[in-house]
Amino acid sequence: MALSAEQKDFAARLGHDFATPALLQEALTHPSVATPNRKDNQRLEFLGDRVLGLVMAETLLAADQTAPEGQLAPRFNALVRKETCADVARAVGLGTVLRLGRSEMLSGGRRKEALLGDAMEAVIAAVYKDGGLEAARRLILTHWGDRIANVEADARDPKTALQEWAQARKLAPPRYVETDRSGPAHAPVFTIEARLDSGEVERASAGSKRQAEQAAARALLTRMEAGTHD
Structure with missing residues (x-):
């Protein structure tokens, strides 16, 4: 054909x-x-x-x-x-x-x-x-x-990098929590928080949970490595 x-x-x-x-x-x-x-x-x-x-x-x-x-x-x-x-x-x-x-x-x-x-x-x-x-x-x-x-x-996977950062400091692995889901069923937007047991949190939104988790992990890792966490 x-x-x-x-x-x-x-x-x-x-x-x-x-x-x-x-x-x-x-x-x-x-x-x-x-x-x-x-x-x-x-x-x-x-x-x-x-x-x-x-x-x-x-x-x-x-x-x-x-x-x-x-x-x-x-x-x-x-x-x-x-x-x-x-x-x-x-x-x-x-x-x-x-x-x-x-x-x-x-x-x-x-x-x-x-x-x-x-x-x-x-x-x-x-x-x-x-x-x-x-x-x-x-x-x-x-x-x-x-x-x-x-x-x-x-090449550096943000979730893996954040987990390695936490482990090096004897912290529990990061947790990822879905805090919101919006948009139509055929094009949802997920909001995910990346959380450390020490209390730091960063949030990100994306069209898939994996993308939102990666973005939240990247933001939290950047913050922690820059030493700007409270």
């Missing part, structure tokens, strides 16, 4: 001309709209995750030939995690061409982080199967771009 005009535009944004259009269509098909004659993207997602991991591992090793595994691992994790894949998906407009079931669309599926991240991995696999590893590598290096160059600044 030929690509639709929207799918052709998306393929152009990716920078890949599909010899087998069905691969891209499969990558864009969420399980909520799959049928016996229309495969969903879960198998491609599985493959794409591994292709992304291989390319990133090779890229990081080539970029820093002296870094030990302990430095490479957090950089790698920052580049392949679901949030990063979802960011790339948003940048290329993947959500606009996803094929979703009605209930998934009504619940804001085109903006869901996990759904976008999974679909981006499936697209990587589609390119890999269509054009080989070099085509997949070009796609990844093009669209991850500055994220690779700036990974050192992004």
Whole structure:
């Protein structure tokens, strides 16, 4: 089946001309709209995750030939995690061409982080199967771009860093408490407080609990490391 005009535009944004259009269509098909004659993207997602991991591992090793595994691992994790894949998906407009079931669309599926991240991995696999590893590598290096160059600044997971900060001072691990949830059901906004047993608290809001927790942890860690806590 030929690509639709929207799918052709998306393929152009990716920078890949599909010899087998069905691969891209499969990558864009969420399980909520799959049928016996229309495969969903879960198998491609599985493959794409591994292709992304291989390319990133090779890229990081080539970029820093002296870094030990302990430095490479957090950089790698920052580049392949679901949030990063979802960011790339948003940048290329993947959500606009996803094929979703009605209930998934009504619940804001085109903006869901996990759904976008999974679909981006499936697209990587589609390119890999269509054009080989070099085509997949070009796609990844093009669209991850500055994220690779700036990974050192992004590699430190705020929740992990805050927990390590607390442990080093013999404090209990931080707690994360949802204090508010607003917005419509298809696009909720979560407000989370990061709390230390010593009494310090920072609050953040985001479209997912994980993002709000990370933002609250980052704010609290910044405050504690700056020595501005009361």
